Amino acid sequence: MVTAAATSALKFVDGRAGDLSSWTRTIFDFGETAWREYQSADWYVDRLRKEGFSVEVGSGGMPTAFCAHWTNKAGTTGKAPTIGMYGEYDAVPGNCQDAATQKRPRPGLSAHAGGHTDPHSGLGIASLGGLLATKAAMERHGIAGTLRFTGEPAEKVRGSKPIHAAKGYYDGVCGMISFHPFYMLPLCNTVRWDTHCGAAYSMIYRFLCEEPERWGLSDGAPIPQSHSAVRAPGANDALMLMYLASKALRDSMLPHQGGWSISEAILTAGQATADNLPAGMAEIQYMMRVPTLAMAEQITAVLDRNAEHAAAMSGCRVERHFVSKSRPGLANHAMAQITWDALNVVGAPHWGDGARSIAREIQANVGIDPMRDPFIDACEQLMAPQEAEAILRRDLPPSQTNSTSDDYTDMTWHAPTVRFYVARPALKAPKGFAYPGWVMNALGGIPETIDPMVTCAAKTVALSALRLLEDSGARKQARDEFIERTGGGVGGSKWIAPLCDYEPPINFRWPEYVTTARGREWWIPTAA
Structure with missing residues (x-):
């Protein structure tokens, strides 16, 4: 009616x-x-x-x-x-x-x-x-x-x-x-x-190369001031190693039907001029969409291992920051x-x-x-x-x-x-x-x-x-x-509590509009 x-x-x-x-x-x-x-x-x-x-x-x-x-x-x-x-x-x-x-x-x-x-x-x-x-x-x-x-x-x-x-x-x-x-x-x-x-998890892996001069040294002596001296590969290399290793995960671990997916986006990269200095920071975001929380945890564990190894190989340390953990x-x-x-x-x-x-x-x-x-x-x-x-x-x-x-x-x-x-x-x-x-x-x-x-x-x-x-x-x-x-409403026996144990991820370099001397534009400048 x-x-x-x-x-x-x-x-x-x-x-x-x-x-x-x-x-x-x-x-x-x-x-x-x-x-x-x-x-x-x-x-x-x-x-x-x-x-x-x-x-x-x-x-x-x-x-x-x-x-x-x-x-x-x-x-x-x-x-x-x-x-x-x-x-x-x-x-x-x-x-x-x-x-x-x-x-x-x-x-x-x-x-x-x-x-x-x-x-x-x-x-x-x-x-x-x-x-x-x-x-x-x-x-x-x-x-x-x-x-x-x-x-x-x-x-x-x-x-x-x-x-x-x-x-x-x-x-x-x-x-x-x-x-x-x-x-x-x-x-x-x-x-x-x-x-x-x-369910869905999303996280950002941040690679930080903070002491590139110490990478690969056995005696602890500083590297000479030379453009040919050995330095850590740096954060860009860590990001690429992470991307390639995790691409294998995406191609082999997840089926291609049933609503599963994992995708990535590079948020920041480089942080250095076109010199022989290694990149100090690089960030890559992953988003996974899966049927169950157990699957999300399993994939996250693999991504964590990939990130740790990529960091170790390139003279970096890695931080993981969650963007989303949803039920x-x-x-x-x-x-x-x-x-x-x-x-x-x-x-x-x-x-x-x-x-x-x-x-x-x-x-x-x-x-x-x-x-x-x-x-x-x-x-x-x-x-x-x-x-x-x-x-x-x-x-x-x-x-x-x-x-x-x-x-x-x-x-x-x-x-x-x-x-x-x-x-x-x-x-x-x-x-x-x-x-x-x-x-x-x-x-x-x-x-x-x-x-x-x-x-x-x-x-x-x-x-x-x-x-x-x-x-x-x-x-x-x-x-x-x-x-x-x-199983009894909020807090019941079959209830899943909120998974959010992180602060709102608002301080990352998310794409946005900016105001410059040219006016308001996208962060990738408009072509002439």
Whole structure:
């Protein structure tokens, strides 16, 4: 049954569709990457305060995180429920695509700058739209409750949520609503059922060559001042040894299906001029996505050994700094059913003539014949959670209970949580053809193509939240299931405690925008 409050929320989203579209494009154009989302976070904080929320800035010790609250007492004498939602807004380095039908970076930037791939620009604004629609309906219909909205930076490195979880930001929530744009079948316009995302560890190995003159000496005498004198290989060599040794791990230790992966990124290197001086510091980051914590620990042990040997061979010492340690996800069928019911009321997104014309223009620009119906059919269809689950399980061994990766999983151990997907625009392709990466990125920024996803998701978030606020029976069912699955709730016999035993990794040389005499640009300067 669609309640009066739900009807009000749906009308609210339609009435603010222009704002949601403009806001999505704003965050898209910021294109800020992990731990450096300064403009994006400031924009959210300012918007939330204008909408009547109290906002804690820098929540959990993370400068680009926040936590917002709004409460409607509505004359209640008992404890009103708290519903949680969140926004993400980090982009990805090297994906600076303009909201255009051809490949080009955003104005004034190089292709190496940050850009939205998933896109988190639409993710965050869709959740914000659902939040504001819920608030409006609560005010109009006198519904008691509290809304909590967290700003979650650095999702691409699974950054903020393990930290927020460890610091209590998800505690006391009756239901957490997690939305993500669709990016892979069968998770298109559906809700996760049993197989939630897995565990992930990410760490930075820092190699430091502090006494290069003493490397290789047996008598302890200092080396002569000569360009031909022997010195330690240094930190760059340590990094390369680490990279090559761990590449063998990646190629042999991990299977190539089942949602496992390990990848690396070089953060800093060199730290010396083009002289014969060895590099004093180099850093390499690893991210692993695996089904279980035991696998994460096993891989970490191998990486640790590789790092120690690489350091010893090159005259360095090594430090390991964690970026993320996140838990595998926990299912909640009651929450999934609440949001699946909401998604059925809202319906799948639909792309109109304007969006189809843009899609055909892109197809022509990449050299294929424009199609009458250019969008993948599944993008405009709902799929039942159990059907999606069955398809997802086809390629997984029965023993594997988690697959792929996203850090919403840390929320699932503190509150009943739902994870749902709404289709982002994706294009059909002729047999044997693959679209270049810029196409999906561009579609995520063009209003005609991304807005249908944003409004559909915002409505689904709002209806899910209102169901939890208005239906105490549904709320109890979700809570009872959470208690059962955790063996008693937070701290229960089957509960996994937060793994975060590190400080927010905000002081590393993460890629970011800088201001120079040339103006504001990406840290890799824009070519003339």
